[in-house]
Amino acid sequence: MEKNALLAERNRGFFRAKKLLVLNVVSSPGSGKTTFIRETAARLGARWRVGVIVGDLATDNDAARLRTAGIPVVQITTGTVCHLDADMVAKAAGQLDLDKLDVLIIENVGNLVCPADYDLGEDLRVVLLSTTEGEDKPLKYPPMFHSAHVAVVTKSDLAIPAGFDRQQALANLRRISHHAEVFELSAKTGNGMQPWLDFLVRERAARG
Amino acid sequence: MEKNALLAERNRGFFRAKKLLVLNVVSSPGSGKTTFIRETAARLGARWRVGVIVGDLATDNDAARLRTAGIPVVQITTGTVCHLDADMVAKAAGQLDLDKLDVLIIENVGNLVCPADYDLGEDLRVVLLSTTEGEDKPLKYPPMFHSAHVAVVTKSDLAIPAGFDRQQALANLRRISHHAEVFELSAKTGNGMQPWLDFLVRERAARG
Numbered sequence: 001m002e003k004n005a006l007l008a009e010r011n012r013g014f015f016r017a018k019k020l021l022v023l024n025v026v027s028s029p030g031s032g033k034t035t036f037i038r039e040t041a042a043r044l045g046a047r048w049r050v051g052v053i054v055g056d057l058a059t060d061n062d063a064a065r066l067r068t069a070g071i072p073v074v075q076i077t078t079g080t081v082c083h084l085d086a087d088m089v090a091k092a093a094g095q096l097d098l099d100k101l102d103v104l105i106i107e108n109v110g111n112l113v114c115p116a117d118y119d120l121g122e123d124l125r126v127v128l129l130s131t132t133e134g135e136d137k138p139l140k141y142p143p144m145f146h147s148a149h150v151a152v153v154t155k156s157d158l159a160i161p162a163g164f165d166r167q168q169a170l171a172n173l174r175r176i177s178h179h180a181e182v183f184e185l186s187a188k189t190g191n192g193m194q195p196w197l198d199f200l201v202r203e204r205a206a207r208g
Numbered sequence: 209m210e211k212n213a214l215l216a217e218r219n220r221g222f223f224r225a226k227k228l229l230v231l232n233v234v235s236s237p238g239s240g241k242t243t244f245i246r247e248t249a250a251r252l253g254a255r256w257r258v259g260v261i262v263g264d265l266a267t268d269n270d271a272a273r274l275r276t277a278g279i280p281v282v283q284i285t286t287g288t289v290c291h292l293d294a295d296m297v298a299k300a301a302g303q304l305d306l307d308k309l310d311v312l313i314i315e316n317v318g319n320l321v322c323p324a325d326y327d328l329g330e331d332l333r334v335v336l337l338s339t340t341e342g343e344d345k346p347l348k349y350p351p352m353f354h355s356a357h358v359a360v361v362t363k364s365d366l367a368i369p370a371g372f373d374r375q376q377a378l379a380n381l382r383r384i385s386h387h388a389e390v391f392e393l394s395a396k397t398g399n400g401m402q403p404w405l406d407f408l409v410r411e412r413a414a415r416g
Contacts, residue, residue: 029236029320029349030341057321059347080351082290082321110348111321112237113265113290132340132366133238139267140318141237143288158340161369 007086011121021204022104024120027128029110032154034062039187041071048102053092055084055109082114089120112141126150131159135169138176145176157186215294219329229412230312232328235336237318240362242270247395249279256310261300263292263317290322297328320349334358339367343377346384353384365394
């Protein structure tokens with residue numbers, strides 16, 4: 001763990017030198033990470049070039065989905081390991097032409113527990129909470145939600161059929177992720193994407 | 209891990225002596241474990257008495273939800289641990305009057321990775337896959353889906369708005385959970401619950 005913290009700081013320094021904005025996207029399985037990243041990359045594409053590192057226990061399905069959208073992507077398959085670590089990310093980043101990128105998005109393994117303890121050297125940890133998962137998840141997985149800089153409520157198009165209690169969800173996020181920026185959107189319909197993209201543009205611009 | 213395997217076998221023997229049918233219910237966060245268990249217990253209630261042990265990192269929300277339905281329940285809060293283990297289950301079971309129960313349902317921590325490696329002494333491992341998570345989850349979390357005796361597709365009421373590819377999901381389950389019984393249902397609407405309940409009644413009856 002301590003070794004991971006050191007390697008994460010090395011990553012952080014390396015990414016800063018490259019003027020990359022680096023996001024570590026974490027969530028439950030099936031919260032819509034890949035669709036969210038694909039739509040973010042596509043919509044930022046006119047202004048900033050986005051690369052992706054994606055982690056899964058098995059398959060390269062997510063990498064394939066991103067690659068067909070023209071996004072440079074490296075897949076890490078972790079086997080039975082429930083999170084990415086800084087060393088895996090360093091090795092994967094070495095397979096991308098970082099000088100051609102402005103933003104690097106790391107899609108972590110779908111898991112609301114293990115990735116909380118592993119700094120990857122990111123600038124921003126982004127936790128997704130989909131409307132179909134229920135509004136209590138921040139309370140039930142506090143280390144992850146507490147450690148996030150940004151919380152994104154995804155699948156807002158399914159909020160009504162899923163019976164999502166939006167006010168309760170936002171209250172729970174305020175309680176656990178009290179320092180986090182909060183966005184609500186549907187990557188599928190595009191609703192609510194713009195404030196999130198504006199935020200990223202500001203964050204990236206602040207890095208020169 | 210080896211110690212867990214021994215304690216799990218001890219649990220298994222103890223539960224058999226008590227003629228309990230024991231389920232270990234695993235899934236992603238927000239797949240609907242608690243609603244599924246509550247509806248299962250309520251509908252079995254006329255015939256079999258059901259008790260529940262529920263695991264979460266934090267909060268006793270799930271226990272409270274089950275208790276208001278009149279179900280005997282013990283909550284385990286694991287702190288930062290991403291799964292239940294056999295020792296936690298043995299201690300929690302000691303707080304239930306097992307002689308008054310026919311079925312014991314263990315709701316594991318919401319996680320598709322860590323609980324795969326921890327036998328709790330259950331008779332049946334039941335993995336849930338909600339329609340809102342997407343049909344690729346068995347491929348992406350093979351150890352968990354491979355180890356399950358039963359796979360339940362939940363939230364079938366949301367299949368259409370979520371764009372769930374049912375045929376692909378069933379094909380993926382056949383590929384990874386090839387020995388598992390598969391059920392499709394909505395605990396919220398009650399649709400599809402009956403075949404699952406009939407299955408449990410048969411399994412419980414086989415235990416004398």
